[in-house]
Amino acid sequence: MTQTCGFAAIVGRPNVGKSTLMNRILGQKVSITSRRPQTTRHQVMGIKTEGQAQCIYVDTPGMHIMSRDRNKAINRFMNQAAGRALRDVDCVVFIIDRTRWSDEDQAVLERLENVTAPVILAVNKVDRLQDKGELLPWLESVGARRDFAAIVPISAKHGTNVEALEGEVMSRLPESVHYFPDDQITDRSLRFMAAELVREKITRQLGDELPYQMTVEIEEFREAGNVTHISALILVERQGQKVILIGDRGERIKSIGRDARLDIERVLDGKVMLNLWVKIKRGWSDDSRALKSLGYDLD
Numbered sequence: 001m002t003q004t005c006g007f008a009a010i011v012g013r014p015n016v017g018k019s020t021l022m023n024r025i026l027g028q029k030v031s032i033t034s035r036r037p038q039t040t041r042h043q044v045m046g047i048k049t050e051g052q053a054q055c056i057y058v059d060t061p062g063m064h065i066m067s068r069d070r071n072k073a074i075n076r077f078m079n080q081a082a083g084r085a086l087r088d089v090d091c092v093v094f095i096i097d098r099t100r101w102s103d104e105d106q107a108v109l110e111r112l113e114n115v116t117a118p119v120i121l122a123v124n125k126v127d128r129l130q131d132k133g134e135l136l137p138w139l140e141s142v143g144a145r146r147d148f149a150a151i152v153p154i155s156a157k158h159g160t161n162v163e164a165l166e167g168e169v170m171s172r173l174p175e176s177v178h179y180f181p182d183d184q185i186t187d188r189s190l191r192f193m194a195a196e197l198v199r200e201k202i203t204r205q206l207g208d209e210l211p212y213q214m215t216v217e218i219e220e221f222r223e224a225g226n227v228t229h230i231s232a233l234i235l236v237e238r239q240g241q242k243v244i245l246i247g248d249r250g251e252r253i254k255s256i257g258r259d260a261r262l263d264i265e266r267v268l269d270g271k272v273m274l275n276l277w278v279k280i281k282r283g284w285s286d287d288s289r290a291l292k293s294l295g296y297d298l299d
């Protein structure tokens, strides 16, 4: 039988559920999620193989079109990364949040104007719709905004209708041999996943107390016997942020470390010793050179 293989970009404004959808499709966490917008910073590929079809999903960082501090280097990087993901894809999944249509959604739609690949609209979070009756008329009216290849209401969180969405994507992949082995689910290294999981726990535990100018670098990732030793450096911008992260008598950082270790152990399927360090690196989020040194690739 002929094989099919191709790329599908998942796009949408921050916080609509792109990472949640990716994790749901893959049945495993490859992209971190949180209630705060702008959690996803790096482009992560999620690979799903089903029989003869292989789809490589690209989860893009939220498009920061309305961002107030749009000139910051990190915002420029994130917009560029989102733009790059749209070139050369075979299909685009555009996610919106229920029946809302904001200026940011409109801006994402405008970005898709020159995209020739089919665009599937996923109307997410339908589990949270107060009035289910408003869905059908909305689905009909939203179709006027663009000639969508399909419009699929879903709940990424609960998995509702996600298979139908996948079916729409899979049916649009070109004939090709598979680019990845059939059992591989992400292009990212375990080292990268470990850093992302630490960042997820920080974002979840500290919420709005810590601005998103915080990054995690893995300094050591070493297997010894059946234990993986990981040292992670958390970079923040100011002393005040360091104090918040460490918490009263180190309670906060301990709790972050415990949560992150449990998740990393699940991903690695083995025991982990995790050490966290906090360091101040002033102004990194506004410095293109510093971003490069941390692995953010600015054009």
Ligand SMILES: Nc1nc2c(ncn2[C@@H]2O[C@H](COP(=O)(O)OP(=O)(O)OP(=O)(O)O)[C@@H](O)[C@H]2O)c(=O)[nH]1
Binding pocket: 012, 013, 014, 015, 016, 017, 018, 019, 020, 021, 032, 033, 034, 035, 036, 037, 038, 039, 040, 041, 060, 061, 062, 063, 124, 125, 126, 127, 128, 154, 155, 156, 157, 158
């Ligand atoms: N009720 C409900 N919540 C959802 C659903 N999908 C996502 N969420 C929640 O919405 C929030 C944002 O989800 P993410 O997957 O991090 O969103 P994102 O689009 O990747 O966000 P960025 O990283 O900012 O681009 C999280 O709290 C999710 O749990 C859904 O179908 N139903």
